Amino acid sequence: MDTFSIAGKTFTSRLIVGTGKYSSPSVMVKAHDASGAEMITVAVRRVNISDRTKESLLDYIDTSKYFILPNTAGCYTAEEAVRTARLGREAGLSNWVKLEVIGDEKTLFPDNEALLEATRILVREDFVVLPYTNDDPVTCRKLEDAGAAAVMPLGAPIGSGLGIQNPNNIRIIREFARVPLIVDAGVGTASDAALAMELGADAVLMNTAIAGAQDPVAMAEAMNLAVRAGRLAYLSGRIPRKMYASASSPVEGLVGR
Amino acid sequence: MTIILNGDPHEVTRPLTVSELLAQLEIDSRRVAVEHNLVVLKHATFDDVVVHEGDQVEIVNFVGGG
Numbered sequence: 001m002d003t004f005s006i007a008g009k010t011f012t013s014r015l016i017v018g019t020g021k022y023s024s025p026s027v028m029v030k031a032h033d034a035s036g037a038e039m040i041t042v043a044v045r046r047v048n049i050s051d052r053t054k055e056s057l058l059d060y061i062d063t064s065k066y067f068i069l070p071n072t073a074g075c076y077t078a079e080e081a082v083r084t085a086r087l088g089r090e091a092g093l094s095n096w097v098k099l100e101v102i103g104d105e106k107t108l109f110p111d112n113e114a115l116l117e118a119t120r121i122l123v124r125e126d127f128v129v130l131p132y133t134n135d136d137p138v139t140c141r142k143l144e145d146a147g148a149a150a151v152m153p154l155g156a157p158i159g160s161g162l163g164i165q166n167p168n169n170i171r172i173i174r175e176f177a178r179v180p181l182i183v184d185a186g187v188g189t190a191s192d193a194a195l196a197m198e199l200g201a202d203a204v205l206m207n208t209a210i211a212g213a214q215d216p217v218a219m220a221e222a223m224n225l226a227v228r229a230g231r232l233a234y235l236s237g238r239i240p241r242k243m244y245a246s247a248s249s250p251v252e253g254l255v256g257r
Numbered sequence: 258m259t260i261i262l263n264g265d266p267h268e269v270t271r272p273l274t275v276s277e278l279l280a281q282l283e284i285d286s287r288r289v290a291v292e293h294n295l296v297v298l299k300h301a302t303f304d305d306v307v308v309h310e311g312d313q314v315e316i317v318n319f320v321g322g323g
């Protein structure tokens with residue numbers, strides 16, 4: 001069985017999916033099922049005090065089936081992210097966190113300096129830290145040195161659907177990383193997910209590409225297949241790229257020569 | 258007395274424990290995390306920690322996200 005492990009926990013599915021932006025909880029549940037994912041991300045937000053009629057997200061998630069990964073999305077300082085991670089740990093069942101510290105509102109690109117600072121603090125508090133980072137090999141190495149349990153470089157800006165903008169950086173991060181490499185954000189369609197895996201990613205994390213598709217359940221299945229196809233292709237060892245043709249059929253024994 | 262609950266002023270009749278506050282708000286304590294004056298509380302302490310006049314309380318839960 002082709003599995004991968006983060007901080008000693010083994011996963012069979014290499015697709016990690018989000019819970020945001022779905023048109024309804026039932027569509028989300030069906031999409032999660034079709035994706036084959038074992039780990040799903042959630043956000044931590046204030047309870048609405050004035051309107052307690054709204055159901056909780058966890059009413060729809062079978063926590064015996066899915067591993068919950070709380071994120072620190074929307075945090076702009078290390079302090080905010082650490083505070084949110086601590087709350088997520090108490091609201092949930094584990095010490096894992098998808099660490100986001102955003103540096104820019106329009107691009108949602110990470111603030112590397114604050115991300116590193118928050119990683120160091122949370123590692124000291126025994127968190128399993130999975131940082132969402134730039135596709136920069138040097139930053140990834142620093143995060144690893146700071147004790148991150150995985151590195152999660154972006155393929156493109158969150159929710160952009162632009163695909164893997166810098167495949168060579170992902171390849172270089174693959175070469176250097178001693179912890180799992182998860183491409184997080186930027187996937188638009190199945191081929192983007194397959195490419196991430198072909199570049200050597202251990203897993204792909206996505207939300208909008210599935211939740212925002214016209215048919216999220218079908219797209220979730222497409223992503224499930226794409227991640228598996230990309231992984232198999234990576235393990236199979238692709239042929240080298242060449243400038244010219246190389247015939248597949250014999251050149252001898254042609255009729256009439 | 259007034260406390261600051263999730264960023265807004267909130268009236269309660271007297272100092273009360275976190276468990277009592279959650280019960281008043283009809284919030285299932287198993288589904289939330291609570292921060293009291295910037296300290297994140299363990300669930301086991303909800304019966305013991307008392308919220309006083311002017312205290313800041315944050316009550317959070319999980320919502321959809323990526």
